[in-house]
Amino acid sequence: MSDSSRIQGRAYPLGRANVDTDVIIPAAHLKTITRAGLGRYAFDTVRAEVGNVFDDPRFAGAPILIAGDNFGCGSSREHAAWALADLGIRAVIAPSFADIFASNAFKNGIVTVALPQSAIDRLLAVAEADEIEVDLETMSVTTPLQDRYAFSLDPFRRRCLLEGLDEIALTLASESAIRTYEANTGI
Amino acid sequence: MTPKTLYEKIWDSHIVEQREDGSCLIYIDRHLVHEVTSPQAFEGLRLAGRRVRRPDLTLAVADHNLPTTARVDSEGRRLPIADPASAEQLSTLEANVAEFAIPYIEATAAEQGIVHVVGPEQGFTLPGTTLVCGDSHTAAHGALGALAFGIGTSEVEHVLATQTLILKRSxxxxxxxxxxxxxxxxxxxxxxxxxxxxxxxxxxxxxxxxxxxxxxxxxxxxxxxxxxxxxxxxxxxxLFAADEKTFAYLKGRPMAPQGEDWERxxxxxxxxxxxxxxxxxxxxxxxxxxIAPSVTWGTSPDDVLPITGRVPDPESFADPARRESAQKALDYMGLTAGTALEDIWIEHVFIGSCTNSRIEDLREAANVVRGRRVDLHVKQALVVPGSGLVKSQAEAEGLDRIFIEAGFEWREPGCSMCLAMNPDKVPPRERCASTSNRNFVGRQGPGARTHLLSPAMAAAAAVNGRLTDVRELIG
Structure with missing residues (x-):
C-alpha cells in the first residue's frame, strides 16, 4: 500500500477525555449485519451540541481526530472503529486509548497515536487553522509550524498497517503449531 | 523458579507461538458468541471460504436485542420480534450457528440468558481457561479464574477461524x-x-x-x-484465584467436567x-x-460517591479538563452542585444486566422490597433475571411475588435496559437507578440519566422514589 504510511490533513479538535464507544456510535446503530455506512451516525450526541467540531465546515472530511485521555473506553463494539473509518478518519491522536478500541482501530487501518497531554494541547491549537501529518514510517506527528512529536507503535501492528497484512491468513500459516498445541494439551 | 502471578501462569500455558516482535499467538479455550458482534465475523469467514475451526469450543446465545416481554404465546409458539433490525440480527445468528454447526441456546430455551450469566451457569467457563466474547463485560468470567476478555468483531472472526488470538502480554x-x-x-x-x-x-x-x-x-x-x-x-x-468456593460453584454444572475428570x-x-x-x-x-453504599452522579463509572455525599462542585476539581467534564456531566444529568445525593428523585429502576442479575442479586433486592411498595413517583421498575434458570430459581423462592406485589415488572431474561438495544429504554431527561455497569451519555437511551448502584440500593430507590441509603430501610 503506497500512500498508507502518511496521513495528512485537517484534524477534528475534539479534545475531551473518556470518549466512550457509546458516544462514538450509540447502541441503536449496532443492529446492523454489515460494516458499512455507520459514519453518518458517528458522534450523534456530540453533533447535537451547538458549535461541535464535526459539523464545523473547517474540519469537513478531516482524516485525523484529536481527543483526550482514555479514548474509546467502554463497549468492545468494533462498530466504533467502522464508524470512524466510514467518517474518513485514519488516525486518532490522544494521550491514551482503551485497549479493545485500540485493537479494533488497528484492524480497520486506523492508527492510534499516543502522545503526552502537552503535545495534545499544542496540536488542538494548531488544528484550529492548520493541517497535521502523521507519518507511520518515521513514527512522527508534524505540523507546518515546525512541531514534531515522535510516537511509538507496536512493531507487529506497524507492519500490518504498512503492508496491509491479513492477520487471519498469517495465523493460518501457523496451523501446525496450533495443531501441536491442541495435541499436547488434549483440547 | 521465579514466582508467577495467576495471569502469568494462564498466559504461559496458552502460548502457541512466541514471535520476535514480542507478540504471541495465544490459544483460546472458550468462545462465547452473541448476535450483535458476530454477523460481520461470520460474513468474513464466508467471503474468505474459511470454516469455524472448533465449533465444540464455541457457544452462542442471543441476549442484547431480545425484548424482555413474553417470548411465546399461550400455546408455546414463538412470538415475533417487532423491531425488524433486531429480528434480523437474531435470525442472522440462527442461520450462522446452523451453517457453521455451533452449539446454540435457543431464544426460547430455559437456559437462555445474558451471555455472561449463561457461561458460568452452564459450566462453560472454567478455571485456568482463556475465554473470549465480542463483549467488553467478558471480564466477568475472571471470577472463576478464567483469563477472560472482550474482543472486537475482527478478533471474533480470528478466533472462529483459528481458535487463537495474536496478543501482547499485559x-x-x-x-x-x-x-x-x-x-x-x-x-x-x-x-x-x-x-x-x-x-x-x-x-x-x-x-x-x-x-x-x-x-x-x-x-x-x-x-x-x-x-x-x-x-x-x-x-x-x-481475575480471582480459584478456591473451594469456585469448585463448589462449578461442581455438577452441565458443561463442567464430571466424575474422575472432575477430580483431576x-x-x-x-x-x-x-x-x-x-x-x-x-x-x-x-x-x-x-466502603459505603455508593451511587454514581456523573457520566463515567468513576464519578462515584457514598450515598451520604453531595453532588460535587465542578470548581472543586483541580484539573481544568476534569472541571469541564464534570460540568458537562452535571448539565447532562440535570444536577446542581451541592445537592444531597439522597435528594435526587428517580423515575425508573432497573434491576438486571450482566453485572447484577443473578439469584443473589435478586435476593438482595427482594430483601429490601419485601412488604413495601414502589413509590408512586416511579414510572417503571423492572426486574430482569439474567437467565431463564435464574428466573425459575427466583420463582421457586417466591421472589417474583415480592417484586410483583410491590409494583415491579417481572421480565424475561436479556440485557434489557442496560444498553438501549431492545424496547427497554429510559426516555430522554428521565432518571434511572440502575444496577447495570455504565452511566455513559445515552447508554440507557438518548438523553437518559443513569445512576449506577447495587441491587439493594436500587430496591431502596424504588421504594422511596429517590436515591436512598439502603441502611435506613433494613436491619
Missing amino acids: KTMEIRVEGKIGFGVSPKDVVLAVIGEIGAAGAAGHVIEYRGDTFDTMSIEGRLTVANMSIEAGARSG SVARWRDLRSDDGARFDRVVRLDASA
Whole structure:
C-alpha cells in the first residue's frame, strides 16, 4: 500500500477525555449485519451540541481526530472503529486509548497515536487553522509550524498497517503449531 | 523458579507461538458468541471460504436485542420480534450457528440468558481457561479464574477461524481489599469504590487480580459482579484465584467436567493462584470497612460517591479538563452542585444486566422490597433475571411475588435496559437507578440519566422514589 504510511490533513479538535464507544456510535446503530455506512451516525450526541467540531465546515472530511485521555473506553463494539473509518478518519491522536478500541482501530487501518497531554494541547491549537501529518514510517506527528512529536507503535501492528497484512491468513500459516498445541494439551 | 502471578501462569500455558516482535499467538479455550458482534465475523469467514475451526469450543446465545416481554404465546409458539433490525440480527445468528454447526441456546430455551450469566451457569467457563466474547463485560468470567476478555468483531472472526488470538502480554495490577464489608454494602459497592479510586482508565493495559480477605470471603456471584466491572476501570480482564468456593460453584454444572475428570480438574485448578512472592506491576490497596453504599452522579463509572455525599462542585476539581467534564456531566444529568445525593428523585429502576442479575442479586433486592411498595413517583421498575434458570430459581423462592406485589415488572431474561438495544429504554431527561455497569451519555437511551448502584440500593430507590441509603430501610 503506497500512500498508507502518511496521513495528512485537517484534524477534528475534539479534545475531551473518556470518549466512550457509546458516544462514538450509540447502541441503536449496532443492529446492523454489515460494516458499512455507520459514519453518518458517528458522534450523534456530540453533533447535537451547538458549535461541535464535526459539523464545523473547517474540519469537513478531516482524516485525523484529536481527543483526550482514555479514548474509546467502554463497549468492545468494533462498530466504533467502522464508524470512524466510514467518517474518513485514519488516525486518532490522544494521550491514551482503551485497549479493545485500540485493537479494533488497528484492524480497520486506523492508527492510534499516543502522545503526552502537552503535545495534545499544542496540536488542538494548531488544528484550529492548520493541517497535521502523521507519518507511520518515521513514527512522527508534524505540523507546518515546525512541531514534531515522535510516537511509538507496536512493531507487529506497524507492519500490518504498512503492508496491509491479513492477520487471519498469517495465523493460518501457523496451523501446525496450533495443531501441536491442541495435541499436547488434549483440547 | 521465579514466582508467577495467576495471569502469568494462564498466559504461559496458552502460548502457541512466541514471535520476535514480542507478540504471541495465544490459544483460546472458550468462545462465547452473541448476535450483535458476530454477523460481520461470520460474513468474513464466508467471503474468505474459511470454516469455524472448533465449533465444540464455541457457544452462542442471543441476549442484547431480545425484548424482555413474553417470548411465546399461550400455546408455546414463538412470538415475533417487532423491531425488524433486531429480528434480523437474531435470525442472522440462527442461520450462522446452523451453517457453521455451533452449539446454540435457543431464544426460547430455559437456559437462555445474558451471555455472561449463561457461561458460568452452564459450566462453560472454567478455571485456568482463556475465554473470549465480542463483549467488553467478558471480564466477568475472571471470577472463576478464567483469563477472560472482550474482543472486537475482527478478533471474533480470528478466533472462529483459528481458535487463537495474536496478543501482547499485559501488565499486572493487584487490587487488594482487606477487611469485612459493612452493613448494607454489596460487592457492587466494592467494585465502584475500586473504580472511583483508580479511575476509568486506571487499569488500562493491565490485567487485574483481586486479592485479599474481602474477596476470599465473597461469594462467586459477588466476584462475578466485581470482575464484570474490571473494564470500567480500563482493564480488559479481572481475575480471582480459584478456591473451594469456585469448585463448589462449578461442581455438577452441565458443561463442567464430571466424575474422575472432575477430580483431576480440581487437582489441577488448585495451582491457579499467584505464587507467594509473585510481583505485580502495580498494587492498589483498599480498606473494605471504609466502603459505603455508593451511587454514581456523573457520566463515567468513576464519578462515584457514598450515598451520604453531595453532588460535587465542578470548581472543586483541580484539573481544568476534569472541571469541564464534570460540568458537562452535571448539565447532562440535570444536577446542581451541592445537592444531597439522597435528594435526587428517580423515575425508573432497573434491576438486571450482566453485572447484577443473578439469584443473589435478586435476593438482595427482594430483601429490601419485601412488604413495601414502589413509590408512586416511579414510572417503571423492572426486574430482569439474567437467565431463564435464574428466573425459575427466583420463582421457586417466591421472589417474583415480592417484586410483583410491590409494583415491579417481572421480565424475561436479556440485557434489557442496560444498553438501549431492545424496547427497554429510559426516555430522554428521565432518571434511572440502575444496577447495570455504565452511566455513559445515552447508554440507557438518548438523553437518559443513569445512576449506577447495587441491587439493594436500587430496591431502596424504588421504594422511596429517590436515591436512598439502603441502611435506613433494613436491619
